[in-house]
Amino acid sequence: MTIEIAAIGAQRPTVLAALEQEFVLHKVWDAPDLKAALAPHAERIRGAVSHGMVGLPTAAIEALPKLEICAINGVGLETTDLALARQRGIAVTITPVLYDDVADLAILLGMAACRRLAEADRYVRAGKWLEGRMDLGRKFSGKRAGIMGIGRIGQAVAKRLAAFDMTIGYYDPIAKPDLPYQAYASPVALAEASELLFLCAAGGAGVRNLVTAEILDALGPKGVFVNIARGWLVDEPALVSALLEGRLGAAGLDVFAAEPKVPEALLGLDNVVLTPHIASNTAETMQAMGDCVLANIRSWFKGEGALTAVA
Amino acid sequence: MTIEIAAIGAQRPTVLAALEQEFVLHKVWDAPDLKAALAPHAERIRGAVSHGMVGLPTAAIEALPKLEICAINGVGLETTDLALARQRGIAVTITPVLYDDVADLAILLGMAACRRLAEADRYVRAGKWLEGRMDLGRKFSGKRAGIMGIGRIGQAVAKRLAAFDMTIGYYDPIAKPDLPYQAYASPVALAEASELLFLCAAGGAGVRNLVTAEILDALGPKGVFVNIARGWLVDEPALVSALLEGRLGAAGLDVFAAEPKVPEALLGLDNVVLTPHIASNTAETMQAMGDCVLANIRSWFKGEGALTAVA
Numbered sequence: 365m366t367i368e369i370a371a372i373g374a375q376r377p378t379v380l381a382a383l384e385q386e387f388v389l390h391k392v393w394d395a396p397d398l399k400a401a402l403a404p405h406a407e408r409i410r411g412a413v414s415h416g417m418v419g420l421p422t423a424a425i426e427a428l429p430k431l432e433i434c435a436i437n438g439v440g441l442e443t444t445d446l447a448l449a450r451q452r453g454i455a456v457t458i459t460p461v462l463y464d465d466v467a468d469l470a471i472l473l474g475m476a477a478c479r480r481l482a483e484a485d486r487y488v489r490a491g492k493w494l495e496g497r498m499d500l501g502r503k504f505s506g507k508r509a510g511i512m513g514i515g516r517i518g519q520a521v522a523k524r525l526a527a528f529d530m531t532i533g534y535y536d537p538i539a540k541p542d543l544p545y546q547a548y549a550s551p552v553a554l555a556e557a558s559e560l561l562f563l564c565a566a567g568g569a570g571v572r573n574l575v576t577a578e579i580l581d582a583l584g585p586k587g588v589f590v591n592i593a594r595g596w597l598v599d600e601p602a603l604v605s606a607l608l609e610g611r612l613g614a615a616g617l618d619v620f621a622a623e624p625k626v627p628e629a630l631l632g633l634d635n636v637v638l639t640p641h642i643a644s645n646t647a648e649t650m651q652a653m654g655d656c657v658l659a660n661i662r663s664w665f666k667g668e669g670a671l672t673a674v675a
Numbered sequence: 676m677t678i679e680i681a682a683i684g685a686q687r688p689t690v691l692a693a694l695e696q697e698f699v700l701h702k703v704w705d706a707p708d709l710k711a712a713l714a715p716h717a718e719r720i721r722g723a724v725s726h727g728m729v730g731l732p733t734a735a736i737e738a739l740p741k742l743e744i745c746a747i748n749g750v751g752l753e754t755t756d757l758a759l760a761r762q763r764g765i766a767v768t769i770t771p772v773l774y775d776d777v778a779d780l781a782i783l784l785g786m787a788a789c790r791r792l793a794e795a796d797r798y799v800r801a802g803k804w805l806e807g808r809m810d811l812g813r814k815f816s817g818k819r820a821g822i823m824g825i826g827r828i829g830q831a832v833a834k835r836l837a838a839f840d841m842t843i844g845y846y847d848p849i850a851k852p853d854l855p856y857q858a859y860a861s862p863v864a865l866a867e868a869s870e871l872l873f874l875c876a877a878g879g880a881g882v883r884n885l886v887t888a889e890i891l892d893a894l895g896p897k898g899v900f901v902n903i904a905r906g907w908l909v910d911e912p913a914l915v916s917a918l919l920e921g922r923l924g925a926a927g928l929d930v931f932a933a934e935p936k937v938p939e940a941l942l943g944l945d946n947v948v949l950t951p952h953i954a955s956n957t958a959e960t961m962q963a964m965g966d967c968v969l970a971n972i973r974s975w976f977k978g979e980g981a982l983t984a985v986a
Contacts, residue, residue, distance in 0.1 A: 464814070464816040464817065464839075464840070465814055465815075465816070467816075468786060468790065468814075468815045468816050468839065469790060471786070472783070472786045472787060472790055472792055472815075475779060475782070475783045475786075476783060476787065476792060478957075479779065479780060479783055479953070479957070480953075481783055481787060481792065481793065481948070481950065482792065482793055482796040482797075484949075484950040484951060484953055485793040485948055485949050485950065486793075487951055488937055488942070488949040488950065488951050489942050489943075489949065491942075492951075493934070493935040493937070493951040494935050494936070497951070497956075498951055498953060498956070500956050500957055500958045500961055501953065501956060501957050501958070502957050502958055502959065503775070503776055503779075503957040503958070503959040503960055504776075504779045504783075505775040505776070505778075505779050506775065523838055524838045524839060526838065527834055527835045527837065527838030528775075528779065528835060528838075529775070623804070624804040624805050625805070626799055626804070631799070631800050631802075632800075637792070637796055638795075638796050638799040638800065639792065639795040639796065639799065640795060640798055640799050640803075640804040640808070640809055642790070642791075642795055642809060642812065645808075645809070645811050645812060646789075646790070646811055646812050646813050646814040647811045647812070647813055647814070648813065648814035649814055650811055
């Protein structure tokens with residue numbers, strides 16, 4: 365009897381094709397009513413695949429009494445009811461293969477903001493170089509960098525910053541005495557000591573507006589803010605007005621509070637670099653993430669357990 | 676008697692103001708005929724200031740029989756007649772404070788080309804994110820990087836690339852057995868082994884088209900080419916057609932053969948990132964370079980010698 369699987373979050377076509385070949389696959393990610401879509405098969409569905417923005421929500425767990433495993437394409441768990449999954453004994457797996465890409469984009473956004481890269485590219489394409497010289501950018505190497513949330517991504521960012529001779533500080537609610545960087549007692553203290561601030565915190569359930577107006581003011585008119593975490597972790601109206609009024613120097617932003625909507629006021633600013641949540645969107649990493657989802661599902665149903673389950 | 680100085684290359688306003696306060700300054704960088712402009716003062720001019728693109732050309736040396744020192748704002752010497760300067764005993768100084776900025780921009784251009792940063796920023800500003808997802812970029816970390824010309828800038832690039840877990844190779848006509856990177860016997864061999872190729876060679880007099888069509892083809896349709904050296908070191912028509920035809924994957928270019936003119940065909944391409952020769956154009960480094968020019972001139976005429984003379 366073929367095992368039945370629910371795709372509650374969309375997957376790459378190659379992953380879907382492989383799942384369809386090996387399992388009975390129910391594609392329900394676009395269903396207006398998840399429970400109703402799952403109901404006819406609920407007693408037979410033993411596995412699920414999802415992605416980071418959808419996760420494994422309470423409703424899906426409740427709708428799937430026989431669920432054994434959910435393989436999530438991504439690492440964010442803020443939409444996953446981990447407590448209920450644990451209680452039910454459901455294995456939840458992530459794809460811990462995207463940290464390099466996310467850390468790379470953090471460095472790229474910080475450096476692009478300092479060196480005015482997107483503005484420079486527009487400048488050349490518009491023919492302005494024929495008429496004059498661009499305003500000066502700011503040096504990247506040798507600056508004081510602060511990292512808010514120094515888990516796997518934050519540590520990968522720090523490792524890269526060190527090669528640019530940065531002085532590195534961090535704030536994290538969990539003490540990490542083994543790290544060779546200076547710990548600060550609060551995000552405001554970190555921002556005051558930093559010229560660049562990288563938000564690398566996890567977007568845990570219920571956590572909002574970690575980055576307040578006070579933190580942005582502490583970073584100041586020459587400061588650079590980078591967000592590759594989640595948009596809702598920032599007081600976005602405060603960020604927009606600080607950038608508009610020059611109270612914050614510049615920002616590199618990959619995530620937004622109501623993405624794919626981006627605050628209109630940012631779209632005309634030269635002191636921001638804007639990317640459409642592409643931190644892990646590389647061909648290599650998408651392939652590796654898809655492979656990881658498949659490998660977890662296959663391993664589980666061969667009776668060999670999950671490969672990259674969350675603790 | 677006040678010492679007389681010729682500014683044969685333009686300087687920042689603050690540097691000019693300081694020079695005018697301490698010396699008699701002859702500003703001749705815009706003169707249509709350098710010799711004619713210098714002639715009335717030639718017997719009294721003992722110092723000169725210039726910049727990297729103008730240097731200390733043969734004509735200036737011949738026009739200034741009493742010249743003792745030329746302080747160049749920059750590090751390029753391709754327009755400086757170093758042989759004649761040596762023969763005449765003229766000290767030539769550079770500003771060795773820009774290597775970090777240039778290496779930073781090399782990394783920035785390489786990563787921006789891989790991750791499609793300028794395109795991503797345009798995508799968001801044009802509102803396209805509301806309609807779909809951008810095409811995938813390519814991973815930066817972990818790639819095979821090749822460095823053509825591994826002097827001070829090339830080594831600063833290599834140090835940064837190592838933090839991105841790159842495998843690093845290089846080609847340099849001067850053997851550098853102390854470097855912990857793999858040496859290749861030719862630029863083509865290096866390009867064949869590389870996914871990213873960074874041109875970091877000095878733009879020496881008479882050197883042109885180091886990067887040939889053959890090298891670009893060896894880099895290939897997934898390869899990324901970065902130039903932060905000089906535009907004329909590349910066969911630019913070959914580069915443009917390789918990018919247009921997809922025989923080369925992408926490029927990040929800060930310099931061009933006939934800058935500020937940029938080949939028209941590049942201006943509409945998404946697989947290039949274009950910057951207007953800003954490799955050392957940061958506020959911090961411009962300040963440091965100006966300070967370095969002044970410090971050399973002051974030190975020399977206090978009888979304390981040049982500070983950053985070329986060997």
